[in-house]
């Protein structure tokens with residue numbers, strides 16, 4: 001039909017979730033994607049791991065690679081302290097528009113800064129463009145082949161400091177083997193794996209938390 005999957009998810013949220021209530025938006029997305037059609041949101045099980053890492057990190061500056069419908073953006077934004085900044089990168093303008101509408105429905109559009117473009121174009125501009133020195137937390141959930149090159153780009157651009165936390169989705173399914181090998185074998189990272197099911201399915205996945213040591 002004429003709509004895209006993100007648009008169908010957004011319409012369901014706008015119809016069924018209470019506006020201004022981020023938790024009802026999050027559960028509406030999970031309800032739709034578990035009952036009606038699967039979508040690549042981090043989901044509730046891995047989302048709870050993301051929540052725990054956000055709460056323990058108490059980040060002031062957060063970067064997300066891969067906004068899609070904004071599900072994980074909302075989970076993160078909901079747990080940030082006032083004054084913290086959440087930057088999310090999306091290269092598909094259509095997905096970006098859906099995400100902005102999703103943030104509006106949740107009442108969090110003022111809490112999130114969404115940039116549209118490729119990571120290779122945007123990451124080198126972040127310091128100058130956004131006046132951000134370093135990120136305390138990076139949630140990586142975009143193209144799996146981009147995890148490693150973009151992590152190296154974040155290092156080269158001086159956007160990580162000792163203690164910066166990288167949390168990567170899907171390191172088991174679909175998998176990011178070169179990224180895993182890098183963060184698990186580099187002396188510059190302390191890495192830890194959290195097994196969890198792939199969103200909305202009985203398939204094994206997991207997230208990798210890697211602390212940059214400087």
Ligand SMILES: O=C(NC/C=C/[C@H]1O[C@@H](n2cnc(C(F)(F)F)c2)[C@H](O)[C@@H]1O)c1cc([N+](=O)[O-])cc(O)c1O
Pocket residue numbers: 040041042064065066067068089090091092095117118119120141142143144169170173174198199
């Ligand atoms: O392919 C998956 N995810 C790819 C996710 C891709 C999303 O990240 C955006 N992006 C690309 N580059 C940038 C940047 F940063 F450059 F701006 C942003 C893309 O436009 C898309 O919205 C995936 C697949 C499965 N699965 O089970 O197949 C499960 C999952 O959880 C997944 O995340």
Ligand SMILES: [Mg+2]
Pocket residue numbers: 040041042141169170
């Ligand atoms: Mg994912």
